[in-house]
Amino acid sequence: MRPAARLDRWRRRCGFDRNDLRRYVDRAQWRLGLALLGIFLVAAPVLGAPVAGAVHESGVRAERHGASAWRRVDATVVRVADSRGRHRVTVAWTGPDGTRRTGVHTTGRDRAEGERVAVWVGAGDTVSAVPPRTRAETRFAAAAAGAGAVAAVGAPLLGAYLLARRRYDRIRRGMWDAAWARFDDHRIGP
Incomplete structure (x- = not known):
């Protein structure tokens, strides 16, 4: 079908014609x-x-901000406390200077003591299980x-x-x- 015929068909379909009906x-x-x-x-x-x-x-x-403020560390779960479906988890890891550090975060997943988890650590050893924005x-x-x-x-x-x-x-x-x-x-x- 020619382009002019297509354009004419579109024009009539849109109601721009002299159709008596x-x-x-x-x-x-x-x-x-x-x-x-x-x-x-x-x-x-x-x-x-x-x-x-x-x-x-x-x-x-x-x-x-996430890339500069948070760094990923592999930590070990040292204690788990349950509270109404939420788990308060204490984790331990080795800092960049070789010292042993601990932090606490809350998660919805069930964790066992001794389990290895990936966490993100911020300033003041703030721990988060949620990675920075990608x-x-x-x-x-x-x-x-x-x-x-x-x-x-x-x-x-x-x-x-x-x-x-x-x-x-x-x-x-x-x-x-x-x-x-x-x-x-x-x-x-x-």
Whole structure:
């Protein structure tokens, strides 16, 4: 099919033709739909890109801070205390200067004494079982925030279109009822 024929088909499908069977309500609905689509195509990138960019920047800062403030160590569990499904675990490891150090952290996983675990140690021997933020987490968070912003732009526009469509359908039903009433008034025969 030629490109001009495809464009013409798209034009007619969107309601931009002189079809006598197409009512003003149909044309109004199509124009409203195209206007709302145009608003979405302009507003979504304008609002979504800055949100995704800000979340990505924040994530990169968190990555850099995590890389400088936390270091991974292999530690040994020396004591486990249970408290309502949470386990308070004391771990021991050897510091960079060769001294034995201990720290406490809370985890949801069941640990046994003597078990080897990977933990992240920060300033003042603060212990965390959660690793610092990775590049993949940053990218995912930025993509999710951008998608959320696009959805936040699109949802009200879609809602407005659906409300208008409901109204246009009500008008169309009224027009059909009036047309059938006019048709029913014609008597057949002498």
